[in-house]
Amino acid sequence: MRTVYVNGDYLPETEARVSIFDRGFLMADGVYEVTSVLGGKLIDFEGHAKRLQRSLGELDMPSPVDPGELLEIHRELVTRNDLEDGMIYLQITRGAPEDRDFAFPDPATTPATIVLFTQSKPGLADSPAAKKGIKVISIEDIRWGRRDIKTVQLLYPSMGKMMAKKAGADDAWMVEDGMVTEGTSNNAYIVKGNRIITRALSNDILHGITRAAVLRFAREAQMEVEERSFSIDEAKQADEAFITSASTFVMPVVEIDGVALGDGVPGRVSQRLREIYIDESRKAAV
Known part of the structure; x- marks a missing residue:
C-alpha cells in the first residue's frame, strides 16, 4: 500500500481524505506538477518547482510549502514507497472553505490543500x-x-x-x-x-x-x-x-x-x- 502526503501528514492511501468543499474538486481551482523518478532520484525537480511557483503566482494562490520543504517531501515519498522508477504527482488547491462560493476564500482563514502521491512505473526509461x-x-x-x-x-x-x-x-x-x-x-x-x-x-x-x-x-x-x-x-x-x-x-x-x-x-x-x-x-x- 502506498504512503501519500496530505496537508503535512504521511498516510496510507486508504486513509487519505480531502473535504468535499475543496475548490480543486468544486472549481478545478488548483495546479499540479508531475516529476519523474529514475533510479530513485528526481528528474528536473528544480524546473518543476519553479513552474509550480509561477502557476501559483498567476492564480494568486499562496504556496503551503517552500521549495526546500517540497524537495524533502518528494524525497521522503520516494523512500517510504521504495520508488525506483515512476512519478510523483503533486497538487495544490485554494483549499476548502466552509461552503461553495465563486469568490476566492480568504487565504488567512482557508489554507491551501496540498497532496502528493507516487506512481510506480518500472522500466520507465525503457518504454x-x-x-x-x-x-x-x-x-x-x-x-x-x-x-x-x-x-x-x-x-x-x-x-x-x-x-x-x-x-x-x-x-x-x-x-x-x-x-x-x-x-x-x-x-x-x-x-x-x-x-x-x-x-x-x-x-x-x-x-x-x-x-x-x-x-x-x-x-x-x-x-x-x-x-x-x-x-x-x-x-x-x-x-x-x-x-x-x-x-x-x-x-x-x-x-x-x-x-x-x-x-x-x-x-x-x-x-x-x-x-x-x-x-x-x-x-x-x-
Whole structure:
C-alpha cells in the first residue's frame, strides 16, 4: 500500500481524505506538477518547482510549502514507497472553505490543500512505445486561453486522449487557427532535415520543463532549433516528429492522421534526443 502526503501528514492511501468543499474538486481551482523518478532520484525537480511557483503566482494562490520543504517531501515519498522508477504527482488547491462560493476564500482563514502521491512505473526509461513510436490524430483546441498555467482543468485533454483511442491512435495534437498548439499532455515537435521545429512559448501552450531541457540539449548537439508555429499539413510532410513530457521524456511520433512520417519508424533525431535527455537527466537527478 502506498504512503501519500496530505496537508503535512504521511498516510496510507486508504486513509487519505480531502473535504468535499475543496475548490480543486468544486472549481478545478488548483495546479499540479508531475516529476519523474529514475533510479530513485528526481528528474528536473528544480524546473518543476519553479513552474509550480509561477502557476501559483498567476492564480494568486499562496504556496503551503517552500521549495526546500517540497524537495524533502518528494524525497521522503520516494523512500517510504521504495520508488525506483515512476512519478510523483503533486497538487495544490485554494483549499476548502466552509461552503461553495465563486469568490476566492480568504487565504488567512482557508489554507491551501496540498497532496502528493507516487506512481510506480518500472522500466520507465525503457518504454516499448519509444522503440516503435506513437500515432497521433489532430483535434480542435477549444481550451481556455491560459494553457501556460498548469491547472487541474484536464477534461478536454482527457476527451482528446479518448478521441485518439477511439480512432486507433495513441494521442492527439490540438490545432487552433490552423496551427498545432501542443499534445493533450505534452509539447509537439516536427523535424525537417536537422532542424527541430516547435511552437514558441506563449499563453497558448504549457512551458514544458522537459521541453526546455530537450531544446537546450539539441542546441548543444549542434542541432538547429526553430521556435515557430506549424500546421498539421506541414507536420505530415516532415521527416519525423516527436513529443516531450515529464513522463514520456522524448517520444517519437510515426503517424499523424493516418499519414506515416518518413519510413514510418522512429527517426534519427528523436531517438538521439531521447538518449541524450535520459542520460543527462540521470546525471543531474537529485
